[in-house]
Amino acid sequence: MGRMGAVLGVGFAAAAAAAAWRAARPAADLTGKGVLVTGASRGLGLLLARGFGACGARVVICARDRAELDRAVEDLGARGVDAHALVCDLRDPGETTAMMTAATAHLGRLDIVVNNAGIIQVGPLGALMRTDFEEAMDIMFWAPMRVIEAALPQLxxxxGHLVNITSVGGKISVPHLLPYSCAKFAAVALSEGLDASLAGEGVRVTTVVPGLMRTGSHRRAFFAGVPAREYAWFSALGAGPPPISMDAERAAARIVHAVRTGRSYLVLTPPARVAILVHGACPQVTQWGLRMMNRVLPASGEERPTSGLDASRRADNAFLRTLTRLGDDASRRFNQLSPNGSGEEAAQR
Incomplete structure (x- = not known):
């Protein structure tokens, strides 16, 4: 524990010094800047679009669902945000190219690109298939890679500035989230490597590593094996109260501020920072903890992934509703559900 304590002490001291240095830097003016945010019809992406728009930026958002995008643009317009929506399935290279061309044409120039689109598949290894890993990699690694390739000449x-939303799941591989973690590990590697590779080319890169946040995404994830049980543990953590999870609006505000101050790395939530430090210093400790975690997670079932909306109905009980009250409220406020609250879109993949 002495070695771990020393590493943690040095880490916290360095973080405090870096925070003091950043606090002294003036925040950049984003008025009139052209910003593209992927996966921005709901959740964190929508909140980032709100945040950049509140700073005077002109925003283009993209996602797969037109109805969601229309609601998002209405939300942004009501807040005075100059926003334009483009339908795009980022898994399709042709659609991605067309979206990037249309975004540039609308904005006139690209100054900030935020890779935020993602998918969450929850379940034991035995209930997942290779196609689940392929889909996760396509959406959270190859899609950002294609967006970056198209945007780099303008940036x-x-x-300009490139922002990649990764995850603590890209630093520590969590059981029952293996496709997600594999894709996020690749996203972290891409973002960190780009930060170093583009350092002399005038392009800033910000790697964002969120911990658990109340974005309402537990209603839009997919659950396999025994869906009701998988939904119960996942939503109790990801949609649970503080300090387990972080308010998504606060997270979005910190990300926008990190971009304005030129910060290259942002880890959100104290538990995520501690977990990353401990894993770096003593990976055998975190691996032991993950093995113990896997033992208490639901046993393997045979059901293929179903939406969080369906799984939530099966798992519904008063205790879980109490635990996820704030997260469920986030689902309603951040466009995760359709206006009648049914969230039909959640079944789409």
Whole structure:
């Protein structure tokens, strides 16, 4: 424990010094800047679009569902945000290219690109298939890679900023979230490598590593094996009260501020920072904890992934509703559900 304590002490001291240095830096003016946010019809992406728009930026958002996008644009417009929506399935290279061309045409120039789109598949290894891993990689690694390739010429020309939303699941691989963790590990590697590779080309890169946040995404994840049981543990953590999870609006505000101050790395939530430090210093400790976690998670079932909306009905009970009250409220406020509260779109993949 002495070695771990020393590492943690040095880490916290360095973080405090870096925070003090950043606090002294003036925040950049984003008025009139062109911002593209992927996966921004709901959840964290929508909140980031709100945040950049509140700073005076012009925003293009993209997602797969037109109805969700229309509601998001209405939400943003009511807040005075200059926003434009583009339907795009980022798994399709042709659609991605067309979306990037249309976004540039609308904005006139790209100054900030935020890779936020994602998918969450929850379940034991035996209930998942290779196609689940392929879909996770396609959405959270290859899709951002295609967006980056298309955006880099403009970002180089404009001295722009690339923001990659990764996850603590990309630093520590969590059981029952293996496709997600594999894709997020790749996303972290891509973002960190780009930060180093583009350092001399005038392009800033911010790697965002969120911990648990109340974005309402537990209603839009997919659950396999025994869906009701998988939903119960996942929502109790991801949609649970503080300090287990973080308010998503606060998280979005910190990400926007990190971009404005030129921060290259942002880890959100104290538990995520501690877990990353401990894993770096003593990985055998975290691996032991993950093995213990896997033992108490639901045993393997045979059901293929079903939506969080369906799984939530099966898992419904008063105790779980109490635990997830704040997260369920986030689902309603951040466009995770359709206006009648049914969230039909959750069944789409």
């Amino acid at each position: 180089r020309e404009n001295g």
